[in-house]
Amino acid sequence: MWASLVSGLLLCLLTGVSIQKVDVWGVDTLLAWGTVGLFVSYAFSAFAAAGLTHAINIIDGINGLAAAAVGVMLAAFAWIAWHAGDYLLAWIAVSGASASLGFFLVNYPRGPIFMGDGGAYLLGFILAAVAILLPARNSEISPWTSILLDHAAASSRKTSWSA
Numbered sequence: 001m002w003a004s005l006v007s008g009l010l011l012c013l014l015t016g017v018s019i020q021k022v023d024v025w026g027v028d029t030l031l032a033w034g035t036v037g038l039f040v041s042y043a044f045s046a047f048a049a050a051g052l053t054h055a056i057n058i059i060d061g062i063n064g065l066a067a068a069a070v071g072v073m074l075a076a077f078a079w080i081a082w083h084a085g086d087y088l089l090a091w092i093a094v095s096g097a098s099a100s101l102g103f104f105l106v107n108y109p110r111g112p113i114f115m116g117d118g119g120a121y122l123l124g125f126i127l128a129a130v131a132i133l134l135p136a137r138n139s140e141i142s143p144w145t146s147i148l149l150d151h152a153a154a155s156s157r158k159t160s161w162s163a
Helices: 002-015 027-031 034-061 065-084 087-107 116-137 145-162
Strands: none
Touching: 002 034, 002 116, 027 034, 034 065, 034 116, 065 087, 065 116, 087 116
16 A cells, blocks of 8 residues: 555656646545645545555455456557647556557456466556546646546447446
């Protein structure tokens, strides 16, 4: 847990980027409150990165679920970054998606290879870094983009199944 928190904090310190706005009243005020807000935004970003990293590690034991999920999420982030003109983040996301989907294809359907903590933490941190950096570097992208895309995909599946 501590290593992922430190990694998230290093991401913020080395890039100078942190989560500064989440569109939640009160939280945005706290994140923008001068020097205290900067400290809180770095801590919030580190906690978010650690949480996402550990979430990927938790789903790693289910026959390729982590690899498939991260691959799809990074592919979506790559598409969004490419269309926003952020080619560096697009290539980072494409590289992570390719590695994760390549692992998934080798590992599917029986799951003979276990990615392990190292692989799950790496993929989770790459996902967290792209998720934090993409909206921070491109103001036209909402931090809620991934949630809205997931909701749209789930809604379209639900309506197509009920027809």
